[in-house]
Amino acid sequence: xxLAGYQEGDYCITYAEPEDGxxxxxxxxxxxxxxxxxxxxxxxxxxxPVFYAVFDTPRVLxxxxxxxxxxxxxxxxxxxxxxxxxxxxxxxxxxFDILDPTITSxxxxxxxLTSGNFTALLQTLGLTQGLFKPIPDLGVQGQVASGYPHxxxxxxxxxxxxxxxxxxDPCYREPYYPAPLGEQTFPPFDPAKASVYRYRQQQFxxxxxxxxxxxxxxxxxxxxxxxIAYGWGSTTAARAVLERHWDTFIQNSDFQYLASIGIxxxxxxxxxxxxxxxxxxxxxxxxxxxxxxxxxxxxxxxxNMAEAAGIGVLVDLHGAPGSQNGQQHSGISDGxxxxxxxxxxxxxxxxxxxxxxxQLADVSNVVGIQILNxxxxxxxxxxFYTTAINTMRQVSPEAARLPLYIHDGFDLERFSxxxxxxxxxxxxxxxSYFVFTPSDDSEPASQHTSDIQNGIAxxxxxxSNQQRRNLVxxxxxxxxxDQSLQGESDPGETxxxxxxxxxQVYANATAGWSFWAYRKEQCEDDPGWCFTAxxxxxxxxxxFSYGIATTSQEPSQLPDMSALAEGMSPPSMSAQSxxxxxxxxxxxxxxxxxxxxxxxPFRRMIQSRQKLARTPNNLNERDEDxxxxxxxxxxxxxxxxxxxxxxxxxxxxxxLGFTGQYIVDSMAALGPDVVHPGMxxxxxxxxxxGLADGEATVGAGLT
Numbered sequence: 157x158x159l160a161g162y163q164e165g166d167y168c169i170t171y172a173e174p175e176d177g178x179x180x181x182x183x184x185x186x187x188x189x190x191x192x193x194x195x196x197x198x199x200x201x202x203x204x205p206v207f208y209a210v211f212d213t214p215r216v217l218x219x220x221x222x223x224x225x226x227x228x229x230x231x232x233x234x235x236x237x238x239x240x241x242x243x244x245x246x247x248x249x250x251x252f253d254i255l256d257p258t259i260t261s262x263x264x265x266x267x268x269l270t271s272g273n274f275t276a277l278l279q280t281l282g283l284t285q286g287l288f289k290p291i292p293d294l295g296v297q298g299q300v301a302s303g304y305p306h307x308x309x310x311x312x313x314x315x316x317x318x319x320x321x322x323x324x325d326p327c328y329r330e331p332y333y334p335a336p337l338g339e340q341t342f343p344p345f346d347p348a349k350a351s352v353y354r355y356r357q358q359q360f361x362x363x364x365x366x367x368x369x370x371x372x373x374x375x376x377x378x379x380x381x382x383x384i385a386y387g388w389g390s391t392t393a394a395r396a397v398l399e400r401h402w403d404t405f406i407q408n409s410d411f412q413y414l415a416s417i418g419i420x421x422x423x424x425x426x427x428x429x430x431x432x433x434x435x436x437x438x439x440x441x442x443x444x445x446x447x448x449x450x451x452x453x454x455x456x457x458x459x460n461m462a463e464a465a466g467i468g469v470l471v472d473l474h475g476a477p478g479s480q481n482g483q484q485h486s487g488i489s490d491g492x493x494x495x496x497x498x499x500x501x502x503x504x505x506x507x508x509x510x511x512x513x514x515q516l517a518d519v520s521n522v523v524g525i526q527i528l529n530x531x532x533x534x535x536x537x538x539x540f541y542t543t544a545i546n547t548m549r550q551v552s553p554e555a556a557r558l559p560l561y562i563h564d565g566f567d568l569e570r571f572s573x574x575x576x577x578x579x580x581x582x583x584x585x586x587x588s589y590f591v592f593t594p595s596d597d598s599e600p601a602s603q604h605t606s607d608i609q610n611g612i613a614x615x616x617x618x619x620s621n622q623q624r625r626n627l628v629x630x631x632x633x634x635x636x637x638d639q640s641l642q643g644e645s646d647p648g649e650t651x652x653x654x655x656x657x658x659x660q661v662y663a664n665a666t667a668g669w670s671f672w673a674y675r676k677e678q679c680e681d682d683p684g685w686c687f688t689a690x691x692x693x694x695x696x697x698x699x700f701s702y703g704i705a706t707t708s709q710e711p712s713q714l715p716d717m718s719a720l721a722e723g724m725s726p727p728s729m730s731a732q733s734x735x736x737x738x739x740x741x742x743x744x745x746x747x748x749x750x751x752x753x754x755x756x757p758f759r760r761m762i763q764s765r766q767k768l769a770r771t772p773n774n775l776n777e778r779d780e781d782x783x784x785x786x787x788x789x790x791x792x793x794x795x796x797x798x799x800x801x802x803x804x805x806x807x808x809x810x811x812l813g814f815t816g817q818y819i820v821d822s823m824a825a826l827g828p829d830v831v832h833p834g835m836x837x838x839x840x841x842x843x844x845x846g847l848a849d850g851e852a853t854v855g856a857g858l859t
Contacts, residue, residue: 327373327388332400340456343463345518345554352804353468354523354559354581357813358421358628358668359699367677370401380484381427381475385444395447402454405675411465414674417691418700420808421468421523423630423670427475427487428508430455435508438500439477440488456515463521466808470561470630471516472526477504480531496534506547513548517555524559526585526630533565538574545582557821559814561585561630572619575626581817583667584623587631588612588658590640601640601647605654608661616665624816629662630670634694635684648693651683655694667813671695701811702855782835789835793842796822800843801850809854812847819843 371378374387388394414422428435432452433445441448455471462469475487478494478501495501509527516522527544531537541562549556559581564571568586575584590596590604599607620627634655644650662669671687679686683694691697698705800818804810812818819840823831831839 329397329400332396334399334403334450337450337453337457340453340460342456342460342519346520349807350520350522352807352810353421353521355812355814355818356420356468356804356807356810357663357701358468358523358670359419359663359701367401367405369677370397377489380489381429381487382440382444383489385429385441385447391444391446394444395449398447399450399454402451406458406461408461408464410674411461411467415465415467415808416705417698418705419467420701420810421470421668421670422462422674423470423472423526424455424458425472425474425485425529426455428473428477428504429475429487431508431511435504435511438504459516459519459522463519466521468521468523470523470526471512472529472561472630473505473508473512474529476528477501477508480528482532483530486529493532496532496536496540502540502543506544509544509548510551513551513555513558517552517558522558524561524581524583526561526563528563530563530587531565533567533570537565538570541574545580549580557581559583561628563587568615568619572623572627575623579820581626581814581821583626583628583814584619585628585630586616588629588662589631589633589635590654591633591635591637597637597639599640601636601644601650601654604636604640605650605657608654608657613661613665616661620665620667624820625667625814626817627666628668628670629666630668631672632658632662632669633672633685634658634690651694655690656696659695667815700809702805702809702858704858785832786835786838789831789838790842792826792830793839794846794849797843797846797848798850798853799846801847801854805851805854811851815844815847816840 370384371387373389374383376383376386378387384398385391385394388397411422428439429441429445429448430451432448436442436445436448459469459471474485476495478498479486479488479492480495482488482491482493495505509525512525516525525548527541527548531540545560548558548560561583562571562575563585566587568584571584575582590599596604616627616629634651636651636654641647641650659669671690673685674687676682676686679689681689683690687695800812804812822843823836823839
């Protein structure tokens with residue numbers, strides 16, 4: 157809140173010794189013994205620990221550290237003098253009522269300094285106009301208006317010129333003046349390309365910002381983004397810290413690197429505050445909304461950078477208004493889960509999700525929106541998801557088809573049933589870690605690997621089959637505890653088996669996996685949590701769906717899918733009981749020669765043709781009237797599956813991942829004249845057969 161009598165644009169310097177109490181994470185003010193401000197220019201002593209300086213300059217001021225010596229034994233503290241335009245006091249204080257924004261004297265409740273002392277103090281603290289950092293010329297004449305959307309950031313800490321002092325100052329950062337981003341636009345929506353991005357098997361990483369350096373001068377507990385926004389001395393400084401981070405931590409080269417090793421999707425975690433100041437109102441971020449005035453264009457820029465590399469983006473609402481889980485990664489520090497019991501927060505979350513849907517449903521490389529990350533598994537969670545899905549689906553025709561991801565609150569069975577009961581494109585996200593419980597800690601790493609390859613694999617496969625394969629494991633890592641690795645003879649190899657074992661199980665049982673996280677500070681020494689360190693170490697060097705890199709066209713260069721299908725045809729469906737193929741007995745990557753009961757792909761393809769050619773005769777004996785319709789449905793299913801495999805391969809050698817959902821949606825698009833009622837099972841079975849044969853054809857062509 158503003159101090160009593162203040163108006164927007166007035167500036168106030170304050171100092172108050174923090175009390176032990178904490179109001180909404182920010183310090184209040186209580187009377188303490190007299191203090192002495194000590195400076196080289198002299199000493200100014202007051203009878204109260206609270207001092208104010210008020211003036212009407214529209215320039216943003218700097219701040220510096222100074223010492224405050226309490227007039228009682230053994231109590232010496234260091235504090236900062238802050239210059240801020242929006243004060244963070246969370247309760248009214250009657251002592252503020254005496255302040256008049258027109259005066260320019262230095263106040264404590266029981267002491268008023270002379271004008272000379274006040275001027276001396278400003279000079280000592282470096283707050284005279286001559287010490288301001290000049291604002292660069294951005295083509296705007298005169299003062300920069302406070303609401304101007306591209307006003308430059310100011311130095312986080314202004315130095316007096318003593319380089320040794322700034323080198324030792326943990327809160328000093330070089331001045332940052334980012335150029336205005338301008339309006340972020342997307343290429344025209346391409347439904348065919350969007351289908352490939354959204355339905356393909358996904359190899360994810362997180363574009364996660366795990367950076368402790370951002371918390372160096374955060375406020376409060378220094379554990380959540382809220383603490384960063386309230387820290388660093390001012391909202392202007394906090395904005396500069398975050399914008400520099402957003403602009404440098406992830407760049408175009410990162411997406412090009414990911415594409416070069418076969419990663420085709422990233423999961424982009426954002427908080428509701430990332431949408432901009434309007435979405436901060438009525439939340440704990442309201443008083444620091446200015447920090448996020450340029451955040452949403454940076455989210456859009458990230459999506460565009462991914463698109464240029466042929467990479468899809470899952471936009472994940474990691475922090476919802478009120479917090480869905482009370483965890484620091486939801487953007488709060490108080491541990492409270494306020495979303496589900498507060499209608500205001502629920503409505504705010506629906507507004508956030510509506511905005512995301514409006515902005516992103518017709519962006520070709522947005523593979524979906526994740527409604528919540530790791531919510532508490534409250535009884536009302538299913539109802540919340542149903543309300544959110546219905547709200548988002550109503551935004552536009554394209555929104556009705558947009559994939560919507562829901563985290564299961566770590567209750568796989570409950571939300572597998574929820575997704576299975578729906579027919580629209582809703583995907584369950586399940587997270588898998590082995591480091592957070594005492595049992596995780598005590599279990600040997602090799603046993604974790606065995607658990608993953610057996611019981612966990614079976615559980616995931618069962619859930620995936622139940623829900624049309626609309627299941628992903630969108631957070632996993634290579635992290636193991638020291639105790640888990642303690643008894644292993646080769647910890648490095650054990651971690652590699654553990655991590656690659658997870659990746660293989662999740663790829664086989666679900667439609668995709670996502671490694672947490674892409675990058676973090678001190679990444680090179682942490683293959684457990686850092687993807688770039690794990691690649692070629694605990695993980696393979698590449699992740700291409702067909703095992704090798706491709707020189708196929710970029711998605712932006714491909715024609716419409718209907719044009720791609722022209723000239724393609726599946727194998728002939730005529731009976732070929734003695735047909736042979738030059739590849740008939742040739743193993744292919746992934747073929748297990750030790751298990752001859754599983755035929756190589758081209759042998760299976762021939763068997764499929766033979767079976768398809770013979771089936772109508774067998775059916776004719778049972779239901780002569782349906783023979784033609786069944787033949788038509790089976791042929792169409794096989795043809796569609798085969799062509800789908802070849803078309804997806806043209807988009808960065810992709811494979812279909814959400815197979816059951818794709819088939820359901822295809823049958824709905826084809827209509828009952830093509831897939832006759834009661835014959836959906838024939839179409840489904842022969843689509844999957846054709847898909848497998850098409851993928852075998854593509855794979856064989858690469859060897």
